[in-house]
Amino acid sequence: MGTPLDSRQAQAEEVVERLYEEYPDTTISLNFSNRLELLIAVMLSAQCTDERVNKETAHLFEKYETVGEYAEADVDELSEDIGSITYHNSKADYIVSTARTLIEEYDGEVPDKMDELTELKGVGRKTANVVLQHGHDVVEGIVVDTHVQRLSRRLGITEDERPTDIEQDLMGIVPEDDWQQFTHLCISHGRATCTARNPDCDDCVLENVCPSSKLDHEVDLASGEAW
Structure with missing residues (x-):
């Protein structure tokens, strides 16, 4: 049985408050x-x-300084420049294509609208959200990465599995003022404590409000009390 919406909202607010601390x-x-x-x-x-x-961008950003240099770059050479990055061949192609589109359609500037960003090759809603939030100070949604997916499901805030569905669910539950920071809080906690394979429930600030806790007790999501 799914958690009622009002309980999930209370859960999200409690999670955000504790992770801020x-x-x-x-x-x-x-x-x-x-x-x-x-x-x-x-x-x-x-x-x-x-x-x-x-590590890769430390030298990449010295070699390629302008959108024009990326647009004129040889894809194979750029792929070698980012050789330790996963899917470097595809990403090199995306970067060159995107740079050309920026020049042709946006005067070389990075657009500030979700629909324009997601039309760029290799740019999905997650990437667009990050660029909007940290490049344009525009918050239209919640960045859903692997940490956000894992924590929000473990904590019972969402039952969805697809990132786009998780984002829409979270946007109706997490207070809008916390949308941007929610991602960073989940990333920090996911790296430090709630790891993918061996979550440290014994040393987790969310342990007594987490339905996935490995410790032997039940959790009242509405009140946040263990019993």
């Missing part, structure tokens, strides 16, 4: 200095760690 300064971990670099970094981060992306 635990990770007060959490934010995006990708390195960038402008919107173009942000867009490329997020494109590279798909199914790849931010740490790995930051």
Whole structure:
């Protein structure tokens, strides 16, 4: 039986409050200095760690400084430049194609609308949300990465499985003022405690409000009390 909406809202608010206390300064971990670099970094981060992306972009952003240089880049050479990134061949093609589209349709600028961003090759709603939030200070949704998917399901905030469905569900449950930070809170907690294979329930600030806790008690989602 699914959790009633009002209980899921209470659950989400409690989770956000506790994670704010635990990770007060959490934010995006990708390195960038402008919107173009942000867009490329997020494109590279798909199914790849931010740490790995930051290592590659440290030299990539020195070699390619403008959208024109990416648009004129040789795809095979760019692929070699990002060789340690997952799916580097496809991502190199996406970057060159996207750079050309930016020049042809947006005067070389990164657009600030969801529908325009998601029309770029290799850019989905997740990437577009990150670019809007951290490049344009526009919050239209919630970035749903693997950490958000895992934590929101374990915590009983959503039962959906597809990222697009999870986002729509969360947008109706998580307070809008917390949409942007919700992702970073989940990422921080997912990395530190609620890992994919071995979550540390014994040392988790959410343990007594988590229906997936490995510890031996039941949880009242509405009140947040263990019994």
